[in-house]
Amino acid sequence: MEIDRSDIEQILKLIDGAPFDIIHIEWKGLKVSLIRGSDGAFDSNDLSVFSSPADPGTSAVEEQPQPLSPENGRIVVERQSEPAPTSLRSETNYSGSSLAVKSPTVGTFYRRQEPSAPPFVEEGARVEKGDTLCLIEVMKVFTAITAGKSGTVERILVEDGAMVEFDQTLFLIADDAE
Numbered sequence: 001m002e003i004d005r006s007d008i009e010q011i012l013k014l015i016d017g018a019p020f021d022i023i024h025i026e027w028k029g030l031k032v033s034l035i036r037g038s039d040g041a042f043d044s045n046d047l048s049v050f051s052s053p054a055d056p057g058t059s060a061v062e063e064q065p066q067p068l069s070p071e072n073g074r075i076v077v078e079r080q081s082e083p084a085p086t087s088l089r090s091e092t093n094y095s096g097s098s099l100a101v102k103s104p105t106v107g108t109f110y111r112r113q114e115p116s117a118p119p120f121v122e123e124g125a126r127v128e129k130g131d132t133l134c135l136i137e138v139m140k141v142f143t144a145i146t147a148g149k150s151g152t153v154e155r156i157l158v159e160d161g162a163m164v165e166f167d168q169t170l171f172l173i174a175d176d177a178e
Contacts (some may be wrong), residue, residue: 014106016166090097099149101171103164107138119160121171125153131170136164151175 005159103109111119111134120132127147129131135142154172158164 016106075094098154099151099173099177100169101133101145101148101173103136103145103166103170104143105136105138106166107136107143107164109158109160109162109164109170110135110137111141111156122152123153123156123158126151127151127173134158146171147173149173149175 012026047052058121109119113120113135120134121127128150129147131147133147133153134145136145137143151173154174156171160167164170
């Protein structure tokens with residue numbers, strides 16, 4: 001299977017909002033390394049191609065990149081700039097003492113452990129710090145999103161099964177005192 005520039009651009013769009021600065025993917029002899037640039041974005045204009053498949057005994061740095069062209073098939077993204085700092089926090093103050101619980105990544109939002117199970121939380125429910133609010137699934141990997149403080153679920157802003165973006169507000173949690 002050959003991977004071209006449009007495939008890499010799709011990968012870049014998918015992980016652009018992710019809460020990490022470096023990603024290494026090895027798949028079917030293909031080795032892809034992406035490093036977030038100083039502007040905080042993965043740069044699809046900085047694509048380079050290695051003509052030989054990735055070998056466990058060699059690293060991408062040892063090989064000489066060739067410019068991307070239709071004749072070349074395997075793609076590796078190399079960035080030598082320092083990665084930009086990013087926050088791994090998924091929660092920030094929304095208004096007053098309400099807390100906006102945000103998605104730490106792009107993915108699919110699930111309110112329940114499995115389709116037949118009850119939702120983790122409902123609007124108006126009391127939650128304790130650390131309680132699971134939902135799951136975000138990315139490529140069959142599930143991340144539990146937890147409450148950053150104790151309080152009451154004021155609003156659920158996403159439908160079950162919907163796609164969410166990085167930093168999208170999922171829930172509002174009101175302080176107990178409100």
